Amino acid sequence: MDTPKYRELGLTDSEYELIVEKLGREPNDVELAMFSLLWSEHCAYKHSRKLLGKLPTDGPRVVMGPGENAGAVDVGSGYAVAFKVESHNHPSAVEPFQGAATGVGGIMRDVFAIGARPIALLDSLRFGELDSVRSRHLLDGAVRGIGHYGNSIGVATVGGEIYFEEPYEHNCLVNAMCIGFAKTEDMVRAAAAGPGNSVVLMGASTGRDGIGGASVLASAELGEGDEAKRPTVQIGDPFEESKLLECCLELLEKGLLVSLQDLGAAGLTSSAGEMASAGGVGIEIDVAKVPLREADMEPFEIMVSESQERMLAVVEPARVEEVRAICEKWQTASAEIGKVTEDGLVRILRDDETVGEMPVEALVDGCPLYDLEPAEPEEWIYGNRATLEAGASPEEELLSLLSSPNIASKRWAFEQYDYLVGSRTVRRPEQADAAVLQLPEAGNAIAVSIDGNGRRVACDPYLGTIDAVLECAQNLACVGAEPLGLTNCLNFGNPEKPAGAWQLDQAVSGLADACNALGVPVVGGNVSLYNEGPDGPIYPTPVVALVGELPDPEQVAGSGFARDGDAIGLIGPFEPSLAASELAKQRGELKMGLPRPDVEAVARACEIVRDAVRAGKLSSAHDVSDGGLAVALAESAIAGGIGCEVNVEHLRERGAQPEEALFGEGPGGFVVSGERGALEELGATLLGKVGGDRIEIGAGDHSLGVSLADAASAFHSLPAQVEPEAS
Amino acid sequence: MIWGVLQFPGSCDERDALHACEVHGDGARLLWHESRDLDGVDGVVVPGGFSYGDYLRAGAIARFSPAMEAVAEAAAGGMPVLGICNGFQVLCEAGLLPGALLRNVELRFRCHQVELIEEGTGERLSIPAKHGEGRYYAPDALLDEMETNGQIAYRYAEGHNSNGSVRDIAGVTNERGNVLGLMPHPEHAVDPLTGSTDGLRVFERMSGVAA
Numbered sequence: 004m005d006t007p008k009y010r011e012l013g014l015t016d017s018e019y020e021l022i023v024e025k026l027g028r029e030p031n032d033v034e035l036a037m038f039s040l041l042w043s044e045h046c047a048y049k050h051s052r053k054l055l056g057k058l059p060t061d062g063p064r065v066v067m068g069p070g071e072n073a074g075a076v077d078v079g080s081g082y083a084v085a086f087k088v089e090s091h092n093h094p095s096a097v098e099p100f101q102g103a104a105t106g107v108g109g110i111m112r113d114v115f116a117i118g119a120r121p122i123a124l125l126d127s128l129r130f131g132e133l134d135s136v137r138s139r140h141l142l143d144g145a146v147r148g149i150g151h152y153g154n155s156i157g158v159a160t161v162g163g164e165i166y167f168e169e170p171y172e173h174n175c176l177v178n179a180m181c182i183g184f185a186k187t188e189d190m191v192r193a194a195a196a197g198p199g200n201s202v203v204l205m206g207a208s209t210g211r212d213g214i215g216g217a218s219v220l221a222s223a224e225l226g227e228g229d230e231a232k233r234p235t236v237q238i239g240d241p242f243e244e245s246k247l248l249e250c251c252l253e254l255l256e257k258g259l260l261v262s263l264q265d266l267g268a269a270g271l272t273s274s275a276g277e278m279a280s281a282g283g284v285g286i287e288i289d290v291a292k293v294p295l296r297e298a299d300m301e302p303f304e305i306m307v308s309e310s311q312e313r314m315l316a317v318v319e320p321a322r323v324e325e326v327r328a329i330c331e332k333w334q335t336a337s338a339e340i341g342k343v344t345e346d347g348l349v350r351i352l353r354d355d356e357t358v359g360e361m362p363v364e365a366l367v368d369g370c371p372l373y374d375l376e377p378a379e380p381e382e383w384i385y386g387n388r389a390t391l392e393a394g395a396s397p398e399e400e401l402l403s404l405l406s407s408p409n410i411a412s413k414r415w416a417f418e419q420y421d422y423l424v425g426s427r428t429v430r431r432p433e434q435a436d437a438a439v440l441q442l443p444e445a446g447n448a449i450a451v452s453i454d455g456n457g458r459r460v461a462c463d464p465y466l467g468t469i470d471a472v473l474e475c476a477q478n479l480a481c482v483g484a485e486p487l488g489l490t491n492c493l494n495f496g497n498p499e500k501p502a503g504a505w506q507l508d509q510a511v512s513g514l515a516d517a518c519n520a521l522g523v524p525v526v527g528g529n530v531s532l533y534n535e536g537p538d539g540p541i542y543p544t545p546v547v548a549l550v551g552e553l554p555d556p557e558q559v560a561g562s563g564f565a566r567d568g569d570a571i572g573l574i575g576p577f578e579p580s581l582a583a584s585e586l587a588k589q590r591g592e593l594k595m596g597l598p599r600p601d602v603e604a605v606a607r608a609c610e611i612v613r614d615a616v617r618a619g620k621l622s623s624a625h626d627v628s629d630g631g632l633a634v635a636l637a638e639s640a641i642a643g644g645i646g647c648e649v650n651v652e653h654l655r656e657r658g659a660q661p662e663e664a665l666f667g668e669g670p671g672g673f674v675v676s677g678e679r680g681a682l683e684e685l686g687a688t689l690l691g692k693v694g695g696d697r698i699e700i701g702a703g704d705h706s707l708g709v710s711l712a713d714a715a716s717a718f719h720s721l722p723a724q725v726e727p728e729a730s
Numbered sequence: 731m732i733w734g735v736l737q738f739p740g741s742c743d744e745r746d747a748l749h750a751c752e753v754h755g756d757g758a759r760l761l762w763h764e765s766r767d768l769d770g771v772d773g774v775v776v777p778g779g780f781s782y783g784d785y786l787r788a789g790a791i792a793r794f795s796p797a798m799e800a801v802a803e804a805a806a807g808g809m810p811v812l813g814i815c816n817g818f819q820v821l822c823e824a825g826l827l828p829g830a831l832l833r834n835v836e837l838r839f840r841c842h843q844v845e846l847i848e849e850g851t852g853e854r855l856s857i858p859a860k861h862g863e864g865r866y867y868a869p870d871a872l873l874d875e876m877e878t879n880g881q882i883a884y885r886y887a888e889g890h891n892s893n894g895s896v897r898d899i900a901g902v903t904n905e906r907g908n909v910l911g912l913m914p915h916p917e918h919a920v921d922p923l924t925g926s927t928d929g930l931r932v933f934e935r936m937s938g939v940a941a
Contacts, residue, residue: 150839154860155780157742242740242783249739334739418840421860423918423925424778426746431925441923556923 012039025365033359036303040269047370050498062524074526085119085183090531095177099144104152104239112265119183126163131172155241160420162438173536194281198345210296213237213309250333280367285344378501389591397707405717436481448556450484457542462583463597468513473670477626480609483616484551496540506543562625563642570679572687575608579667627672649691650701661705733758734771742779750917754933773810776817789819818911829868835894845887855928864913866895
């Protein structure tokens, strides 16, 4: 017997039975396609929603929380900053350029859907090791794709992070973040309202691109042949989106829309269903009125198409003509494709014929939610090749860490992005630990950082996730910013496997506990599960992003040493450990386990550094992260173009052996420079001073010294690793 | 001096240019691409971006816009016209400036701070550049003629010509000197908070043309 269609579409037997029960009959192909998408993990969060309830979402500055197209926080003077991160992992693994480009396009639509003008983009990327041709291809394609879309649409790409680890070899991660800026009173929600109002589809025409899982239905109808292998990766058109963006913002500014929603995953099905669900109304869509790229598309194809650069609006009938006129001004197509109803049904018509009819509640909120069955693996489940020879000297270890693509300068990537457009960029990539954007309209500035070291999370999903949040908070503190809200993208493996379930469960608990301890609300998030390749799952990778506020963009520290003769100090409860460190990775010594940080103490250290930066007391501030204290010192020296002479033996008092003091990692450490008296007042452990053209670090029998030039050359070695054929 | 900044679908830097013009001049306004009316401005900026998507060839479509027809007429009458990045490409396509912009020699978009030297004065300016098609090209005979006429406005300082432009040329003018195009972005260099204020020198040069 043939496999039933519903199973090929990813529904289980019991889910299908539930659909039949809710409809009181078997679904037809249109309905089956729509249910299969909205009841997918991607749309229904069926394996993660119960866990996500743990996250704190309230706060005095929250303007919009989870459930809206993007979260938003109040930045004062009547303005809000909206932000969201979303994954585009699987499309990018198939076709990195278009996958990454449409990831950027999609996240921008989420932000302007709530009426905020996109002002910045960041990206969090993960690939396999650079000695793999496939990883270099994916990296090059993803970076070009991000640049292509972001540069062309004129939104600055101001920051991000890239890690290279074996478990991402087959399943790279491309997470894109967009930040928008709006007058709070102009923002809109996605809820449809007012039965009788028109539903207007704007933007690109609808084609067969990105039909995804529903191609099972297509192939069943078309029979055997090439048609079955339709491209499932969408193609991005930043020019179309640029017009659509300006058009939507003008429509909102003129108050012509009741609500607005972008078309992302599951296309019209998802946006129409979610708008109706949020508004507690019904919605009717006539697929015959949807502008098509190909004339002979089936109703289900039109409903599930993921063609890019489309938005759905609810408009009062009397305003439709005005809306269409503004669309024409921006050369954006628009079509009235349906109306809001009061019967609580999603009804799909083709001309006068009803081709699908489902209760909104069943379609959008009816998917069963599952409990995970977590079990902690008994040992390290990932591989770990040693790449550093045993017996390497401390100098060799430092240079090897600086040239690790995880630590080395990412200038090769970020110079392919326009990080200036908009004239808000006060700190460019790598000038400081967080990107800083001025908001002249509100009279202040925001800082943004995005972080998520999957290796630490693999070693301990609970503590590793706490560490990711702390690192992000520390990055903000370094530029004098106070966190206002957090968003995240949870990239994990298969939650139906016990180890994957355990990683996800632990990570969400860590995220919740860290946010509670820091008093930061989670205003939105995204979940990407089933990230596995033939060799197993990816490192569990919760990518977290914090947006913070700083009152005065004139008072922002950089990460580089700035003045000959400045004292160098260490602030914070930093307790270095080689567990999960870059050095442990290079030595092939990774295993389970992380030390437990004192979150309250780290939070206090963040406040001390933040206040000192705001008061202009520091010449530089940089958090201790990958590669430990020696690498942080070297990075500050390279960024400032001036050397340093320090001694880290004080860390013995914290129980650290010399090697751990140099290269051990963990949250809570800040390398700062400034007047000696100022550092003493802050309670910093004095390490030495800025000056010379060498990096000299006393560490007992592990003392090391390298020239600034050699360190810089290692730190800037990424281009040669990315394009070995060119060098 | 009142500036007008053209706005095409796909323009990216028009708001930055508008802001720079406000910092430099007595006011500035956006000019819509479909209108032939320059609204009484004293000078025009053709801004950066990807006009009409630039899918055919950078600037190739924008040159046919009604606003550009008006700009060509005004330029012939001596009005200062400043083309930045995509605007430079549009002015070359429109024949208001000699030469053409080709893909960068490394075939990648690159955004970085560059140093320029103003021809004649020798003044050194630090201004960001960001483009994928910024390699200036013109035939040798034409270049010789332009050098003689004083039409080379800016060259990249040594070590800063990353796009492979011929004779390190970063910006050129027409024969009369009232139309200037350059690849780097002076409008992104008008605020010490975001980098430098050297870009204002370019706007001052253009207001000198007007006077």
